[in-house]
Amino acid sequence: xxxxxxxxxxxxxxxxxxxxxxxxxxxxxxxxxxxxxxxxxxxxxxxxxxxxxxxxxxxxxxxxxxxxxxxxxxxxxxxxxxxxxxxxxxxxxxxxxxxxxxxxxxxxxxxxxxxxxxxxxxxxxxxxxxxxxxxxxxxxxxxxxxxxxxxxxxxxxxxxxxxxxxxxxxxxxxxxxxxxxxxxxxxxxxxxxxxxxxxxxxxxxxxxxxxxxxxxxxxxxxxxxxxxxxxxxxxxxxxxxxxxxxxxxxxxxxxxxxxxxxxxxxxxxxxxxxxxxxxxxxxxxxxxxxxxxxxxxxxxxxxxxxxxxxxxxxxxxxxxx
Amino acid sequence: xxxxxxxxxxxxxxxxxxxxxxxxxxxxxxxxxxxxxxxxxxxxxxxxxxxxxxxxxxxxxxxxxxxxxxxxxxxxxxxxxxxxxxxxxxxxxxxxxxxxxxxxxxxxxxxxxxxxxxxxxxxxxxxxxxxxxxxxxxxxxxxxxxxxxxxxxxxxxxxxxxxxxxxxxxxxxxxxxxxxxxxxxxxxxxxxxxxxxxxxxxxxxxxxxxxxxxxxxxxxxxxxxxxxxxxxxxxxxxxxxxxxxxxxxxxxxxxxxxxxxxxxxxxxxxxxxxxxxxxxxxxxxxxxxxxxxxxxxxxxxxxxxxxxxxxxxxxxxxxxxxxxxxxxxxxxxxxxxxxxxxxxxxxxxxxxxxxxxxxxxxxxxxxxxxxxxxxxxxxxxxxxxxxxxxxxxxxxxxxxxxx
Numbered sequence: 001x002x003x004x005x006x007x008x009x010x011x012x013x014x015x016x017x018x019x020x021x022x023x024x025x026x027x028x029x030x031x032x033x034x035x036x037x038x039x040x041x042x043x044x045x046x047x048x049x050x051x052x053x054x055x056x057x058x059x060x061x062x063x064x065x066x067x068x069x070x071x072x073x074x075x076x077x078x079x080x081x082x083x084x085x086x087x088x089x090x091x092x093x094x095x096x097x098x099x100x101x102x103x104x105x106x107x108x109x110x111x112x113x114x115x116x117x118x119x120x121x122x123x124x125x126x127x128x129x130x131x132x133x134x135x136x137x138x139x140x141x142x143x144x145x146x147x148x149x150x151x152x153x154x155x156x157x158x159x160x161x162x163x164x165x166x167x168x169x170x171x172x173x174x175x176x177x178x179x180x181x182x183x184x185x186x187x188x189x190x191x192x193x194x195x196x197x198x199x200x201x202x203x204x205x206x207x208x209x210x211x212x213x214x215x216x217x218x219x220x221x222x223x224x225x226x227x228x229x230x231x232x233x234x235x236x237x238x239x240x241x242x243x244x245x246x247x248x249x250x251x252x253x254x255x256x257x258x259x260x261x262x263x264x265x266x267x268x269x270x271x272x273x274x275x276x277x278x279x280x281x282x283x284x285x286x287x288x289x290x291x292x293x294x295x296x297x298x299x300x301x302x303x304x305x306x307x308x309x310x311x312x313x314x315x316x317x318x319x320x321x
Numbered sequence: 322x323x324x325x326x327x328x329x330x331x332x333x334x335x336x337x338x339x340x341x342x343x344x345x346x347x348x349x350x351x352x353x354x355x356x357x358x359x360x361x362x363x364x365x366x367x368x369x370x371x372x373x374x375x376x377x378x379x380x381x382x383x384x385x386x387x388x389x390x391x392x393x394x395x396x397x398x399x400x401x402x403x404x405x406x407x408x409x410x411x412x413x414x415x416x417x418x419x420x421x422x423x424x425x426x427x428x429x430x431x432x433x434x435x436x437x438x439x440x441x442x443x444x445x446x447x448x449x450x451x452x453x454x455x456x457x458x459x460x461x462x463x464x465x466x467x468x469x470x471x472x473x474x475x476x477x478x479x480x481x482x483x484x485x486x487x488x489x490x491x492x493x494x495x496x497x498x499x500x501x502x503x504x505x506x507x508x509x510x511x512x513x514x515x516x517x518x519x520x521x522x523x524x525x526x527x528x529x530x531x532x533x534x535x536x537x538x539x540x541x542x543x544x545x546x547x548x549x550x551x552x553x554x555x556x557x558x559x560x561x562x563x564x565x566x567x568x569x570x571x572x573x574x575x576x577x578x579x580x581x582x583x584x585x586x587x588x589x590x591x592x593x594x595x596x597x598x599x600x601x602x603x604x605x606x607x608x609x610x611x612x613x614x615x616x617x618x619x620x621x622x623x624x625x626x627x628x629x630x631x632x633x634x635x636x637x638x639x640x641x642x643x644x645x646x647x648x649x650x651x652x653x654x655x656x657x658x659x660x661x662x663x664x665x666x667x668x669x670x671x672x673x674x675x676x677x678x679x680x681x682x683x684x685x686x687x688x689x690x691x692x693x694x695x696x697x698x699x700x701x702x703x704x705x706x707x708x709x710x711x712x713x714x715x716x717x718x719x720x721x722x723x724x
Binding site for chain 2: 121138
């Protein structure tokens with residue numbers, strides 16, 4: 001196989017994973033960037049999305065609940081819907097907590113989800129996971145199936161981006177910013193803060209579920225490791241912080257950038273002798289933490305800092321009156 | 322800026338090293354494994370086993386016309402996401418001929434379904450044991466040198482039943498490996514006529530398991546079937562059981578096999594009370610002895626779990642490349658079947674020159690591995706050998722093979 005072709009295929013896989021992470025990071029951006037909700041349980045919602053579509057779209061099997069062979073669209077929508085409902089219930093309990101306490105509560109929630117996915121063997125096949133999940137376009141010839149899946153991911157990134165960007169610029173987005181910056185004053189302005197916070201949380205979680213569903217189809221396999229916080233919670237946080245919290249372009253940029261850093265560093269480290277290559281694997285984890293530190297210390301706003309939307313003229317007049 | 326400059330210099334130095342490493346006459350084989358993640362300590366020994374085999378090949382003639390075999394390490398982290406990424410790099414960037422590993426079943430499942438089966442790259446895992454791997458539609462490209470859990474679970478069930486024990490309680494660490502064995506064990510043991518008085522999963526790395534154990538102790542079990550890794554929960558469970566007089570007899574699978582079990586609990590407490598089955602390795606077998614000697618010489622403990630399997634997969638892959646006659650991905654699968662046996666002259670670990678000569682003469686080769694006979698069935702699985710370990714009179718492990 002010719003080297004260029006190989007690099008191209010690897011590039012496709014990098015972009016596909018980057019795209020899935022971009023969706024995930026956009027979901028977190030709605031919660032943290034817009035509304036200031038500290039969700040440290042991303043992996044839990046991601047996992048629910050992945051499992052929902054996996055169970056709905058696989059062929060019949062004796063190993064776990066499922067075998068409904070539903071179309072992909074149903075899988076994606078059901079993942080988002082179920083996650084939205086669960087997020088609503090979680091929000092009812094947790095959202096009154098202030099940000100740092102919310103973080104602790106969501107870590108706990110994600111852990112509960114992980115244990116449920118691991119222990120409810122009848123539904124999820126427990127720690128063995130769900131295998132042979134169908135992947136869109138997989139019957140197309142190489143490399144077109146990979147291109148087509150990448151295109152699907154990028155289209156979804158674009159759609160989610162446009163939607164959250166419209167939301168950010170709308171009055172809804174401004175209320176979110178107001179809540180994030182100063183909750184009492186938003187309340188004083190007559191906004192129902194609890195409802196807005198809930199909306200931000202539920203929408204963010206639904207986007208995360210969509211990312212989970214994409215990941216399940218891409219990997220063709222999902223097990224409780226999907227809810228492992230290193231790659232599904234902390235990496236996403238680093239992506240958002242590095243890219244630029246509250247900036248949707250920044251979220252996407254951070255996702256692609258950090259995934260490339262995470263994945264491509266191994267191409268270098270695998271050339272080292274065995275003993276060193278094994279140690280270098282840990283350095284990759286260290287590198288992610290280091291980048292987070294550098295960005296938090298030196299560029300707390302990220303690569304693309306937040307830009308407040310300009311207020312339309314008609315509103316400005318009415319506000320100044 | 323100074324730091325940036327230094328970084329740039331380091332990066333270019335590494336890049337130059339990598340150019341140097343790609344010397345002519347090198348055949349790359351991917352070596353995927355969970356070098357970080359939950360079983361990192363096991364994987365270090367497995368990776369060493371693979372490397373010892375490659376050193377044997379390279380020091381006695383190399384592959385084909387004198388090419389060196391080079392393992393390219395990729396971290397599958399025991400996680401499907403990481404494994405798919407690792408597989409993509411090996412297949413597309415490193416352009417390896419074939420892949421040995423990854424370690425965990427989940428990682429293997431993800432990597433083969435998403436990357437290697439579509440790309441037509443042969444994968445030979447040394448420690449993935451999930452039964453679901455047998456059933457993948459893989460165009461005969463997925464093999465493994467370790468027995469599916471179905472076999473070890475059955476071996477323990479037979480062992481317990483033959484010891485005259487009619488009632489057992491079962492607890493397992495809730496990970497894919499231990500849960501799988503526990504599941505097969507309960508099915509097989511019930512089929513033999515035994516009674517499972519309690520069956521409970523436990524989370525690893527807890528400080529105490531007293532409450533789980535006292536629940537399990539109800540219903541009069543005669544022994545505890547314990548499926549766990551020694552470091553994360555197994556030792557604690559045995560300690561808690563003995564301290565509180567809850568269980569006296571323990572049957573365990575190979576995740577529990579380690580010298581620290583004796584070291585931390587005490588040989589006197591375990592003598593006649595603990596049986597650990599282990600995939601593999603008839604230590605009286607000539608193949609195992611050849612491997613153990615080489616592995617010790619390389620500074621490792623040959624009894625480390627799956628180290629022998631690691632050696633076998635790397636050696637088998639070398640044989641397959643030799644048999645295929647070129648570093649052509651599409652020929653590896655058929656060649657692997659051809660060199661694994663059962664027909665042909667027996668080749669043992671370290672006998673690379675002999676094997677090379679036989680293949681050159683066009684004769685059939687049958688590799689008998691350190692970890693057992695590697696004859697693949699139609700799913701690319703092996704049945705595997707099992708031994709049972711007990712604490713002997715001298716306070717160390719004493720092993721005998723299960724028939």
